[in-house]
Amino acid sequence: MFFSLSKLFWLLVQPTSLVLLLVLGGLALVFWRRRRTGLAALAIAAIIQFLVGFTSLGYVIIQPLENRFQVPSTAPETVGTIIVLGGATMARPSTARGIAELNQAGDRLATTLWLARQYPEAKVMLSRGGGFLMGETESEAETMARFLTNLGVAEDRLILEEESRNTAENASLSRAALNEEDGVVVLVTSAFHMPRSVGIFRQQGIEVLAWPTDYRSAGDQGMAIDIANPNQNLETATIAMREWIGLLAYHWTGRTSEFLPAP
Known part of the structure; x- marks a missing residue:
């Protein structure tokens, strides 16, 4: 049940789905003559698309996760x-x-x-x-x-x-x-x-x-406009958001004892 619900939940809340739902909802509201609310929904959709596709937002929010654990500085002598x-x-x-x-x-x-x-x-x-x-x-x-x-x-x-x-x-x-x-x-x-x-x-x-x-960020990136690769920006932001939501969900449901485990 948890697996199926998590898949369906993420299908709805991932950035691409949110933008689509907001656009469809906004157009429907405009059609139903609720123009101000509809335009607000369309504006929110545009802002989300801009943030996840044309800025470094994804890298900013993924790097705290990537920096949490490091490759061992001293490798073990044996591994089982x-x-x-x-x-x-x-x-x-x-x-x-x-x-x-x-x-x-x-x-x-x-x-x-x-x-x-x-x-x-x-x-x-x-x-x-x-x-x-x-x-x-x-x-x-x-x-x-x-x-x-x-x-x-x-x-x-x-x-x-x-x-x-x-x-x-x-x-x-x-x-x-x-x-x-x-x-x-x-x-x-x-x-x-x-x-x-x-x-x-x-x-x-x-x-x-x-x-x-499998690192996605440089580890010290700040928030900035980034138009070089919008598809990669979107993918990175999507992965980062999913992982933060996953951390919260797993902690709330008792699957981890800490929200953000550390070494």
């Missing part, structure tokens, strides 16, 4: 398990073509591959089922396994967790596959996603060594 969270591949083309098509978060798998080579004795847990409501694709764990084995990681090192659909399920289902004697557990996910991920794993009693990757 490397856990990588899904979100790095494109499900439909990967499934249909039998490949591992990476998206903008592909650094999650690149970092996992590097860690797997640095720690050849470590197990690699690939955590993600299907992210779509209808389950029409293969599990992302299977797609990620294809990527890693094609690049030389032995199949017997891989642990596929193929049922999780969100971060809470990533943690709870990963816990069932871990043994206490496994040693250091390294968690790989996007830097903006690391605070929420660490908080959820802690709630499940799993202490992880955070290894953030």
Whole structure:
């Protein structure tokens, strides 16, 4: 239920949807001769579109998340398990073509591959089922396994967790596959996603060594007009807003003990 509600909620409140709903609502109000209210809705839509598409707002709000955890300054001597969270591949083309098509978060798998080579004795847990409501694709764990084995990681090192659909399920289902004697557990996910991920794993009693990757900001950007790449600005703002809402929702529902977990 939480998974379905969260998907539907985000479908409605993401910036693109908000702009569309405000435009449709504004036009309807103008048509119904409530001109002032309708124009106000259209103006709000324009302001939102400007802020998320033509300013650095997304980078400003994503960088506190990305700066929360750092790549370890001193790497551990040994690692028992490397856990990588899904979100790095494109499900439909990967499934249909039998490949591992990476998206903008592909650094999650690149970092996992590097860690797997640095720690050849470590197990690699690939955590993600299907992210779509209808389950029409293969599990992302299977797609990620294809990527890693094609690049030389032995199949017997891989642990596929193929049922999780969100971060809470990533943690709870990963816990069932871990043994206490496994040693250091390294968690790989996007830097903006690391605070929420660490908080959820802690709630499940799993202490992880955070290894953030897939940075979207420079880390010290200020608010400014940015017209170089409106699509990228919109994507970054959308990701940042979703993550902040996710932090709030997970804390309110008891899935994390802290709103913004820290090292």
